[in-house]
Amino acid sequence: MDTTEAPRSRARAGAGEVSYMPGFGNDFETEALPGTLPQGQNSPQKCNYGLYAEQLSGSPFTAPRGTNERSWLYRIRPSVRHTRRFTNASYPFWKSAPCLDDHSLPLGQLRWDPIPAPTAGADFLAGIRTMTAAGDVMTQVGMAAHAYAFNEDMVDDYFFNADGELLIVPQRGAISVFTEMGVMEVEPAEICLIPRGMMFKVSRLGEGTEWRGYICENYGAKFTMPDRGPIGANCLANARDFKTPVAAFEDKEIACRVHVKWCGRFYMTQIGHSPLDVVAWHGNYTPFKYDLRTFSPVGAILFDHPDPSIFTVLTAPSGEQGTANVDFVIFPPRWLVAEHTFRPPWYHRNIMSEFMGLILGQYDAKEKGFVPGGMSLHNMMLPHGPDASGFEKASNSELKPVKLDHTMAFMFETRFPQQLTKYAAELETLQDDYIECWDGLERRFDGTPGIK
Numbered sequence: 001m002d003t004t005e006a007p008r009s010r011a012r013a014g015a016g017e018v019s020y021m022p023g024f025g026n027d028f029e030t031e032a033l034p035g036t037l038p039q040g041q042n043s044p045q046k047c048n049y050g051l052y053a054e055q056l057s058g059s060p061f062t063a064p065r066g067t068n069e070r071s072w073l074y075r076i077r078p079s080v081r082h083t084r085r086f087t088n089a090s091y092p093f094w095k096s097a098p099c100l101d102d103h104s105l106p107l108g109q110l111r112w113d114p115i116p117a118p119t120a121g122a123d124f125l126a127g128i129r130t131m132t133a134a135g136d137v138m139t140q141v142g143m144a145a146h147a148y149a150f151n152e153d154m155v156d157d158y159f160f161n162a163d164g165e166l167l168i169v170p171q172r173g174a175i176s177v178f179t180e181m182g183v184m185e186v187e188p189a190e191i192c193l194i195p196r197g198m199m200f201k202v203s204r205l206g207e208g209t210e211w212r213g214y215i216c217e218n219y220g221a222k223f224t225m226p227d228r229g230p231i232g233a234n235c236l237a238n239a240r241d242f243k244t245p246v247a248a249f250e251d252k253e254i255a256c257r258v259h260v261k262w263c264g265r266f267y268m269t270q271i272g273h274s275p276l277d278v279v280a281w282h283g284n285y286t287p288f289k290y291d292l293r294t295f296s297p298v299g300a301i302l303f304d305h306p307d308p309s310i311f312t313v314l315t316a317p318s319g320e321q322g323t324a325n326v327d328f329v330i331f332p333p334r335w336l337v338a339e340h341t342f343r344p345p346w347y348h349r350n351i352m353s354e355f356m357g358l359i360l361g362q363y364d365a366k367e368k369g370f371v372p373g374g375m376s377l378h379n380m381m382l383p384h385g386p387d388a389s390g391f392e393k394a395s396n397s398e399l400k401p402v403k404l405d406h407t408m409a410f411m412f413e414t415r416f417p418q419q420l421t422k423y424a425a426e427l428e429t430l431q432d433d434y435i436e437c438w439d440g441l442e443r444r445f446d447g448t449p450g451i452k
């Protein structure tokens, strides 16, 4: 339905267009109408414009100051008016951990081409396909890796996920994410994060036939910027490159639906207005976007290949130090300059489980077969590394400075084993021959010393 025909339908942003405030974890304040925010207090007896005040907590009230997150929202109706009686709903392809799906695919290193395009109209929610899930959604531990492909806007449909925050990684087609706290426009090579519990809807930007990408649903502690240790105060992701939207709201009186994911199940509620009715807000529990091209990679400038943790954009800690619930790691364009070094990733086995996607270009360990929009899964302790042709090339190439350009791969790396969904196990784009990429790695050892 075209909501522009609805009575009293308008969307308002502070500056009349999409704009953002820089910083990570800041205490922001923003208003779409002047004079909305109460000064010197959160909860006045009466709010300006006849709005309701409401707190949204992203951490327990008593969390230490460094991890305490909450925002105050000044809205047309309190959220109790946006969630009437729930009915059960079903999104059969969005799964949660523990994923006990029945399938017969044995353990192995796995790789997929992109998921098929939707066969009919599908909005962002309907287009989500869970590939893996790890941990346990009930105890707020672990994560799920999803792929999405959609071709319709969410117009009068809204959603919130009580089970975790959503890190959205567009791969094809820019999207507009209208959240309770403002609008973010996000294109491939950018990401955005929607906090747990925040209502939003997604629509398409630009021309195209399908909009695709990946989502990390983080059930655990919130994503934060990693400590830089001896790297110091600069490089990697810089705080000012994270952008939080200014306040924007819809004032729309029309039949709308709010969809909810809660402890792995889905529900729906019908209301007569838009829930995106926050005219102003202040606080530090916020959505944000980030342009991956602003990541300043640090790496080997003499020899050897550092661990990929050096490319961590965001980390979601678990209770154990240095042992992430999930890390979001990227492999951006960069110069390779290491001397007398095998430059691509080494062969390895990892206690953490690696789900990878490719936003554009080629990945250096796998020049063929890992295509943009595709995915790979190297689960806990399963060996992997460059394919045979990558090994051959890297072992024999002249080690002059080389720019890896026009590339952007990423990894969701979790301390927990990732269980496959039935959808992923039976997906027609699963590459049956993936492990053959290592077939050409023959024995080179012949018992005599010397470089072979």
Ligand SMILES: O=C(O)Cc1cc(O)ccc1O
Pocket: 305, 306, 307, 308, 344, 345, 346, 348, 350, 354, 365, 378, 384, 385, 411
């Ligand atoms: O497996 C992969 O391709 C990801 C990766 C990259 C790297 O440079 C080192 C380790 C690692 O797991």
Ligand SMILES: [Fe+2]
Pocket: 348, 350, 354, 378, 384
């Ligand atoms: Fe790896």
